[in-house]
Amino acid sequence: MHRLTPPQHRKFARAMRADATKAETMLWQVLRNRQLAGLKFKRQVPLDGYILDFACFDARLIVEVDGSQHAESAGDTERDRHFESQGFRTLRFWNDEVTGNLDAVCVKIMREAGR
Template sequence: MLWQTLRGSQLEGFKFKRQVPLDGYILDFVCFGCKLIIEVDGGQHSGNGEDEARDRHFADEGFETLRFWNHEVERNLDGVCSHILHRLRARVHPK
């Protein structure tokens, strides 16, 4: 569902790639122009220390990671996209 909104630069022209291998990880979605990673997680990721280490690794490289639960995307796609767009804009025009 989320990919249908992100693909083809549909979200205000921001370009995303899907299922991108980087530094030994597979990123669900990434906008390299804004260095923003989007992860959509199921319950197996709850409190996952590996995810925390991965997020730190990419933060050290200048990326921001946003994580959403599967049910958030399914039930509130507009809200999820609004949050993503807010963070994209903030990374393009930092205050």
């Protein structure tokens, strides 16, 4: 799935990769290089005007790691609906879920990806 991405979105995604949260870094260490059930994930992917924390295009799965600023976010709901209409499923985890129980997060990702 290749789409034209505005240069400013690519630049912002690159900056976000360099400034990842602890939870994002922990999860990326598990997801990178097909380490989790052979699933190919990309991180901080610019797509359709949004930056996705992690995306597995083969499984049509988006994984978001959120801090408290995302609590009850109408923008997140709208974004999830947008990607659902494109055939994606979105999993959202709180930062403390990832840092406190990474194994359970990985099990849920594998289950959702059908692995």
